[in-house]
Amino acid sequence: MRLSAALAVLSELKLCLQLGFVPTLRAILRSPTLLLRPHGISRIFMVHVWSAYGDGVDTNSRSVKEGLIPANAQGVVLDVGAGYGHTAKYLDHKVTKYIALEPNELMHGEIRKRANAAGFTEADGTLVVLPYGVEDVATIMSALGEPQSVDTIISILSFCSVPNPKQNIRTLVELLLRPGGQLLFYEHVLSPRADVGWWQHFWTPLWRCAMDGCCLDRPTHEWIKQMDGWSKGELWGLPEESEEHLWWHRVGRFVKAGR
Numbered sequence: 239m240r241l242s243a244a245l246a247v248l249s250e251l252k253l254c255l256q257l258g259f260v261p262t263l264r265a266i267l268r269s270p271t272l273l274l275r276p277h278g279i280s281r282i283f284m285v286h287v288w289s290a291y292g293d294g295v296d297t298n299s300r301s302v303k304e305g306l307i308p309a310n311a312q313g314v315v316l317d318v319g320a321g322y323g324h325t326a327k328y329l330d331h332k333v334t335k336y337i338a339l340e341p342n343e344l345m346h347g348e349i350r351k352r353a354n355a356a357g358f359t360e361a362d363g364t365l366v367v368l369p370y371g372v373e374d375v376a377t378i379m380s381a382l383g384e385p386q387s388v389d390t391i392i393s394i395l396s397f398c399s400v401p402n403p404k405q406n407i408r409t410l411v412e413l414l415l416r417p418g419g420q421l422l423f424y425e426h427v428l429s430p431r432a433d434v435g436w437w438q439h440f441w442t443p444l445w446r447c448a449m450d451g452c453c454l455d456r457p458t459h460e461w462i463k464q465m466d467g468w469s470k471g472e473l474w475g476l477p478e479e480s481e482e483h484l485w486w487h488r489v490g491r492f493v494k495a496g497r
């Protein structure tokens with residue numbers, strides 16, 4: 239593996255620090271008790287980083303999202319880690335409700351703006367913004383009113399950040415997704431190349447600390463593929479992505495068995 243590819247994390251971290259350090263420091267100076275809540279600090283930092291990164295990442299992944307989301311998403315859609323709500327604009331008339339699951343409440347204003355622009359509003363019940371993480375599945379289920387009431391679960395670059403992902407993704411699918419419903423995802427995952435994987439493991443402790451829990455080294459696509467209970471599943475990659483990319487992506491569509 240080329241050293242420049244292995245060290246790519248450093249330039250990304252530098253950029254993130256440039257974007258997030260000063261506003262986060264200002265927030266701490268305004269409210270020093272934040273120092274007692276490191277997770278709160280991490281979320282403020284992430285908000286500033288993603289407000290600069292989010293649009294660029296969305297633009298770069300537009301063709302992948304256009305291939306994955308409009309063709310498949312339908313009915314009640316749960317967007318895991320909705321971020322700034324970039325997914326909303328890929329949802330078409332087949333979608334009756336957009337549920338944005340986003341534990342970082344500092345992002346909720348932008349989710350509402352983007353969802354409203356795409357035609358989903360809280361006033362007519364087509365938009366629900368939930369301030370929970372995937373690990374709070376019981377709370378999510380009680381907010382939704384009934385089990386297995388979601389037609390489509392979408393995760394765009396979010397399963398990399400959730401705690402205890404293998405268990406939580408399984409529980410999410412078992413309890414929230416209706417039989418016949420789909421899980422759609424676009425994630426950066428552990429590379430099959432040993433040398434790239436070695437660097438992904440090496441950088442993850444530092445990267446997850448800076449990026450609100452984001453891990454570079456999760457074989458999320460494999461975990462999902464190995465789960466029981468799918469009637470159908472497809473996995474694909476990005477045609478022009480270098481094998482040396484530390485953020486190596488997989489795209490997937492899995493259909494829950496039972497109908």
Ligand SMILES: C[S@@+](CC[C@H](N)C(=O)[O-])C[C@H]1O[C@@H](n2cnc3c(N)ncnc32)[C@H](O)[C@@H]1O
Pocket residue numbers: 288292318319320321322323324325339340341342345370371372373393394395396399400401450451
């Ligand atoms: C890299 S951002 C992606 C945001 C969005 N999906 C997009 O495509 O722009 C990861 C998101 O996952 C969210 N997240 C972190 N921990 C989470 C958890 N436990 N459950 C659900 N989402 C979480 C973060 O707050 C953040 O908004």
